[in-house]
Amino acid sequence: MPTELPLAGQVALVAGATRGAGRGIARALGEAGALVYCTGRSAAGNAKGMTRPETIDETAALIEQAGGKAVAIQIDHTHEEEVAKLATRIRDESGRLDVLVNSIWGADPMIDWSRRFWEVNLADVRPYLDQTLISHLITCRHAAPLMVEANRGLIVEIIDGHFAGYRGHVLYDLVKSSLARLAYAMAMELAQTGVTALSLSPGFLRSEAVLEYFGVGEDNWRDAIAKDPYFAESETPLLVGRAVAALAADTKVRAKAGQIHFASDLAPEYGFTDVDGRVPDFPHLFDSKTREIASKPPLDDAGRFLVWARYCQIHKDPARRELAMQLATALGLEGLGPGLGPPKAST
Numbered sequence: 001m002p003t004e005l006p007l008a009g010q011v012a013l014v015a016g017a018t019r020g021a022g023r024g025i026a027r028a029l030g031e032a033g034a035l036v037y038c039t040g041r042s043a044a045g046n047a048k049g050m051t052r053p054e055t056i057d058e059t060a061a062l063i064e065q066a067g068g069k070a071v072a073i074q075i076d077h078t079h080e081e082e083v084a085k086l087a088t089r090i091r092d093e094s095g096r097l098d099v100l101v102n103s104i105w106g107a108d109p110m111i112d113w114s115r116r117f118w119e120v121n122l123a124d125v126r127p128y129l130d131q132t133l134i135s136h137l138i139t140c141r142h143a144a145p146l147m148v149e150a151n152r153g154l155i156v157e158i159i160d161g162h163f164a165g166y167r168g169h170v171l172y173d174l175v176k177s178s179l180a181r182l183a184y185a186m187a188m189e190l191a192q193t194g195v196t197a198l199s200l201s202p203g204f205l206r207s208e209a210v211l212e213y214f215g216v217g218e219d220n221w222r223d224a225i226a227k228d229p230y231f232a233e234s235e236t237p238l239l240v241g242r243a244v245a246a247l248a249a250d251t252k253v254r255a256k257a258g259q260i261h262f263a264s265d266l267a268p269e270y271g272f273t274d275v276d277g278r279v280p281d282f283p284h285l286f287d288s289k290t291r292e293i294a295s296k297p298p299l300d301d302a303g304r305f306l307v308w309a310r311y312c313q314i315h316k317d318p319a320r321r322e323l324a325m326q327l328a329t330a331l332g333l334e335g336l337g338p339g340l341g342p343p344k345a346s347t
Helices: 020-031 056-065 080-094 122-150 170-189 209-215 221-225 230-235 237-251 263-270 282-294 300-316 318-331
Strands: 011-015 036-040 069-074 099-102 154-157 195-201 260-262
Touching: 011 020, 011 080, 011 122, 020 036, 020 056, 020 154, 020 237, 036 056, 036 080, 036 230, 056 069, 069 080, 080 209, 099 122, 099 237, 122 154, 122 170, 122 195, 122 260, 154 237, 195 237, 209 221, 221 230, 221 263, 230 282, 237 263, 260 263, 263 318, 282 300, 282 318, 300 318
Parallel strands: 011 036, 011 099, 036 069, 099 154, 154 195, 195 260
Antiparallel strands: none
């Protein structure tokens, strides 16, 4: 007798299911048996936002081709009235909502990574925050009542990086850290209900845009390792998707409420892998590579960029104190105070 799918009978909403992590999450939830509402701005014949060809209709089709159930609905999650109608539609059609995943992004064109905070174009800030942050709050505001009323459900905020340090651009860092804080805040307010909120990060994601940038496809992605050795520990969007599906099926998921989780860290606990049977470990590779670079001064421009990037990310992590100290020394930053320096050794 076939085993029942772990999310059979459940209903999920993946906001931002057009491409990348959102598409992988929608597909994995469909694989696990959930009915998946796939939403986003880009629908067949009406692409919006990023100049990419992917659409929510394609995401829904991939789920259905694999034997799952999906509904594609074009929504701009910055428009509250559209989101309110979406919540009403889910209530009327399905009568329940078990999983909400906020993977709304589409803001890459709004960030100039070469500009520091005193150089950013302030005209772009409000549209950027509306798209990347306010849209998440709007979606939670209107979808969460379906869960609270039923006293069950899971809300997942998709972020970038499970570290407490800096993400390299003031606007990007502001939003990604705020989304983690949003998940924490919601978890606190949901603590006396049966609804769980948490945040989840993928690693080095082999999204459609990343594969295109490297000039490879999923069938030959390893060819790009020659261009970027860090690509060796990249992952498909289905890995973070399987992490969401595993969390949604976990009857004890409340123990993870309010926390930031890393998809590959959850793999051993729940027993899932990426599509090739591996569990990529990008953080370990990045740590080892930057340690190697820092141990051989002087740093060239490329080496300094990588060492600085990793230092920004991990300098607050007590478990990486020794590495942070080594990187700080290589950068000539030994005199930084506790706000920017490595954490003090535990006593």
